[in-house]
Amino acid sequence: MVTARIVEYDRRQRTYFLPPHRRAVLQLHAGKNVAHMPEFLRLLAGVATDVADCFKLDGPEGVPYSAYHGLQAWLANMRKQEMENNLVDYFVPTIPGLKERLESGIRVHDAGCGRGIPTLILAQHFPNSTFVATDLDSEPVQWAAAESNRLGLVNTTFQVQDLVKLPADWSDSFDYVLAWDAIHDQADPEGVLREIYRTLKPKGLFSMVDMRGHTELAENLDNPAAPMLYGASLLHCMPVSLYFGGRGLGNMWGQELAVSMLQEARFTNILVLDVPNIHANLHFLCQKP
Numbered sequence: 001m002v003t004a005r006i007v008e009y010d011r012r013q014r015t016y017f018l019p020p021h022r023r024a025v026l027q028l029h030a031g032k033n034v035a036h037m038p039e040f041l042r043l044l045a046g047v048a049t050d051v052a053d054c055f056k057l058d059g060p061e062g063v064p065y066s067a068y069h070g071l072q073a074w075l076a077n078m079r080k081q082e083m084e085n086n087l088v089d090y091f092v093p094t095i096p097g098l099k100e101r102l103e104s105g106i107r108v109h110d111a112g113c114g115r116g117i118p119t120l121i122l123a124q125h126f127p128n129s130t131f132v133a134t135d136l137d138s139e140p141v142q143w144a145a146a147e148s149n150r151l152g153l154v155n156t157t158f159q160v161q162d163l164v165k166l167p168a169d170w171s172d173s174f175d176y177v178l179a180w181d182a183i184h185d186q187a188d189p190e191g192v193l194r195e196i197y198r199t200l201k202p203k204g205l206f207s208m209v210d211m212r213g214h215t216e217l218a219e220n221l222d223n224p225a226a227p228m229l230y231g232a233s234l235l236h237c238m239p240v241s242l243y244f245g246g247r248g249l250g251n252m253w254g255q256e257l258a259v260s261m262l263q264e265a266r267f268t269n270i271l272v273l274d275v276p277n278i279h280a281n282l283h284f285l286c287q288k289p
Helices: 020-026 036-045 048-053 071-083 087-094 098-104 117-125 138-151 189-199 226-243 255-264
Strands: 008-010 015-017 107-111 130-135 156-160 174-180 200-211 268-274 281-287
Touching (some): 036 071, 036 226, 048 226, 071 138, 087 098, 087 117, 107 117, 107 189, 117 130, 117 138, 117 156, 174 189, 189 200, 189 255, 200 255, 255 281
Parallel strands (some): 107 130, 107 174, 174 200
Antiparallel strands (some): 200 281, 268 281
16 A cells, blocks of 8 residues: 555654545545445456356356346445536536426436436436336345435336336336446347337437447557456456346447447437546437437
């Protein structure tokens, strides 16, 4: 810690101390910081053997969500850190008219919600809107529902749903759908996009937030975050998709393929935007005609 210039060392007294200005960036719950990354490495290392087994000819196809102990809690902490002071004040205003519509009251679907951090934040700020959050994994859905109750929210619903087979009566149901870092993990991403399209109202908006990258490897060589992103993709994103017999896109599927798949799902007016204050992501904003 001293040689990494994190902890200071008094040569004369041979004592160690942590300067006050460095404390916040080393605490998971102290706002925007880097403390969550070492924990992420530990979580991914825990499944390295499981992933290696998938390379064997007689090995499993992938790794189930249940093997990633603690990952949902980590993702929720990271997402809260990213969004707490960003989602309402900076992200929502990048979508013309959305803030005003949320204030008036619309129906929103948080697709692939995990522990539902976007829904929990938006529901508190926009009490006139109704939020439905869905995920295939029951553990984070149960956590999100309990947290919503703790916060006293009455405009949220959390459900376990397969995004590729949403309820038949959800057609033309939602004014706005948000999928944050969710589509690339799906076993059938094309099917999920078709279902999101079906469940949107005509003129409804879809925000697909996903990792910043290009489909061709050569286009990512100068991206300093690429080693981390490809590593996370290998150890989590691809194995969980392949476990369900999926395509295994990984988080570096790239903006070119993402746009192509949105077009195939019949979305129009597709824009590729930066996500304010979150350089690692891109925002694919599009519409159902």
